[in-house]
Amino acid sequence: MRITVIGAGAWGTAMAMAACRLSGHEVRLHARDEVQANALRTQGQNARYLPGIDLPSQLDILSGPLAPVVAQAEAQDLFIVATPMSGLRSTLQALHTVPGPVAWLCKGFESGTGLMPHEVQAQVAPSMQAGALSGPSFALEVARSQPTALVAASGHAAVRDALVQAFHGAALRVYANDDIVGVEVGGAVKNVLAIATGLCDGLDLGLNARAALITRGLAEMTRLGLALGAKPETFMGLSGLGDLVLTATGDLSRNRKVGLALAQGMSLEQAVDSLGHVAEGVYSARTVAQRAQSLGVDMPITEAVVALLDGRLQAREAVQVLMGRGPRGESV
């Protein structure tokens, strides 16, 4: 199988490495920047995004325009879009004529439009056989071959099968799911909730508070998902509860780090700059909240994160707002 990963950040690089570990694959990693591509080739590492990890010698590094790569694509080729959400639309536009399966790794709702990734694809490449690969997965651990489980989500069985064939192996299990709405809502909302949990831990509010945030966060994620047509059980799976627990509690999370930094009194700009990587929750929080409002879905934790990111609330005020809400029943 020939697999082309577009976007040579931490996650694209880790997933290209994972594909290289399975025999019989030809794997290519496309960096948009020629300087970065040359650095990957000469150093044998992605020093900016995954320092200290050697790239497999058989990994082919590409750069330059995508048009010639797309022109040579065959029906059995798999394309993986590993850019942040902000690059999804333009990358899918560039790929819209590929004859085979395409899957994206980004987790978020598109800024400006509020669209989920599969809705962006439906606009720019409606006939594409496409899906999402998601689930609890820090790039560093996948790059190190530590055990990980992912979800291949698509309405097309051929896309789910291609993702399993491309990545399922000794260190990486890939489960198939046809509920792309649920999988994408989980991936987007857990990033916003991880900012909240980082804030909670940074303010030293305690373990009770953290468990409450995660659980009530799962409830609001599920409410939004159901309003958008997702299946409830998806939120109990890898891309829902699984990714929420990982991102909210794992110190490798960039979104959690933003919350921790805000709790220390850093400005949002300082917090984002200190990462050197994308933290999608910062860009998706507002669009998630707007989409929820338009559907009449109550998402108080997400609303508090948006108010904090907008500078309308200070960290401790956000906690007071959440704790000051009136009583309600527990069910979703």
Ligand SMILES: NC(=O)C1=CN([C@@H]2O[C@H](COP(=O)(O)OP(=O)(O)OC[C@H]3O[C@@H](n4cnc5c(N)ncnc54)[C@H](O)[C@@H]3O)[C@@H](O)[C@H]2O)C=CC1
């Ligand atoms: N790092 C992780 O552990 C995981 C990340 N993800 C998701 O994957 C996506 C990418 O994340 P990372 O690789 O971690 O980000 P990163 O910050 O490590 O790297 C982003 C990469 O995308 C490139 N890029 C940005 N815009 C682009 C465009 N328009 N076209 C081509 N390349 C572009 C940048 O040059 C950079 O190489 C995000 O949506 C993230 O939420 C999902 C699972 C795990």
Ligand SMILES: O=C(CO)COP(=O)(O)O
């Ligand atoms: O999506 C991820 C883990 O599944 C990565 O989370 P962060 O973007 O917060 O690092």
